[in-house]
Amino acid sequence: MVTILQVVPRLDAGGSELATIEIAQALSRAGARALVATEGGRMAEAVGKAGGEIVPLPVASKSPFTILANIGRLTKLIRDRKVDLVHARSRAPAWSALLAARRTGKPFVTTYHGAYGETGPFKAAYNSVMAKGDRVIANSRYTASVIEARDASARDRIRVIYRGVDRSVFDPAAVDAQAVDALRAAWGVPPGTKIVLHAARLTSIKGQRDLIAAAALANAEGALRDAVVILAGDAPGHDAYREELTGLIARHGLGDKVRLVGHCREMPAAYLASQVAVTTSTVPETFGRTSAEAQAMGCPVIVPDLGALPETIVALGQSQAGFTGWLFPPRDIASLASRIGRALALTRAELASIGVRAREHVAANFTLAQMQGATLAVYDELLGTDLGERFERASPADLGAGGTNDR
Template identity: 60%
Template structure:
């Protein structure tokens, strides 16, 4: 196979889906015998990128200043020529414009991954967003994202690929979670022996739907369907003190003090989902992927999600399906959420465990990291005529 050098561009290497995917593809390229370059401002994941075999090209890629974008394009053009880069892959809009210009100047293939919804409220913003659909191949991280792209941009169908985010499901395997980790959370959250836990693992921001979950818990308590279950909100307010105070007030007003618990940031989410009996993803705004619903299933924790964005794609819905792994309910509908919670909480623990086992299989078979890596390498092969996917181990 000829020498292959792939240049990915991303604003920074901080935490986030696009950043983690950048590292995972750099690792896959290295294992396939190719070179992996990343133009970025760097960040806390820089060491992880280097450990994966990638090389950082330091540039101010996070800047949205048009002059900086043009300057970055000139720098990337020089890098492409000097390092014999064979393909450029962009994951965010500002660096994508620089990479697009460099790719066209050097006549190299250009790939984009559409990670976000990218709302366009003006013609200028729509033009700015359009770079993410200008790739010779465009990767969507869900079918929902693919539909967004198709509705906004004239992308040829054979240029559009749906590749779900992949992740290491073994990190969430409950058989690999030491009991001490689960016990630590149980003690910290004040969970009694045998007490059922409904976990909403999400930062405290309004569109995550915490208020709907509080109202659903109030309805369940009024109906006598809540039993001894507690609802745990595991997430940081990230400075949204007014929203945190509003949640605390709503909990007290609903008579749910001690039942709905705000426990702050959780640094061991795999153990949290292992402890939980049910997970809730109550988002009211569309997300293009929705990792939390997959993490919960990987941990064997049945999940209830709202029918917005890509969340419903990740779950095998109840809807009369004997092989279901969770429930999909109407968005911003506390009554529908309460009904799903009541059904789930009424099930014997053995039945919930069986649903959880199906969820684990769903996560392993549809969202495995190596599948995402291989599918992305296949896109590169399609443009380059190489055999990276076949060389990937």
């Protein structure tokens, strides 16, 4: 039996944590053994449910002494459990995992889940481990370009694999109409009122200030006459920012037009309830999960022409007949307001047409099964195995075309 060891600091919440569980599920489905070295967390139980096994290790620590000690711990684990390949998903444990893999002669894979800011030579050296894999998985072409700019020697080892949307969850047919009505009622949105949805945690890099300014401009032009803007997201450790946003809403006279509703647990229903989903990030995103999820629900999107976000949509102008959303210049309030106005002016027939195209776009490029199969295919490149084919045979109905681009 092929044994794959994934190494992730903790399993609390986030893209790397979710991907760890999703790959454990895919490995189990392909008949392989999935081990996860981690300090645990609230999502740890999901690894077992996915068919994987948790191996508790102190891999979240950034202490040099712990990182050095973890080399020995991981080396022993690799030998004792006959691990065939090691996959690291974060920088601190990646250093331990790299050296343990080299000691034991096992292939080493990394995944870039973020851009990892570099503010000096020490940080650049710390980040460099993520480009040292025998294969380096980037979650978008933008991320791949960042890796290449920092380490040109990694180019031929990079594999672009987009994040995947679980279409069994993000499926309009799977959402009860009552759930949509209940969510609208909880947000205080009357029947017939259109929703502009912004789903992101409350932090300045997500651009809520820009959206409020654009809403003020759109409202002045009458575009929000029968619409509201919903800011769905919590503010852990950012209470002052939430208060600032509340003040901005009041200052612009938007108390009845822009609402802070907190964290939303029913995102499929939220997208289904909305006329358009907006992303206003002020720094480059390395993928754009909310954009892909919204389109999977048939909801058109507006995103800045920044980072990997343009990769997630078919923009107006790229395909006049087939567009799924709009790009706008980053931080351009007037352009953002204009796109919001266009989206709110769409007829039901136009919305339905965009929705069909958006769902087809996600099905062709961003499904969970595609991400899982493409990742297992990377393992196959290094091991000479057929995990990807076995996974596909075990779940043919879930797989579509595309999803990976070798570089």
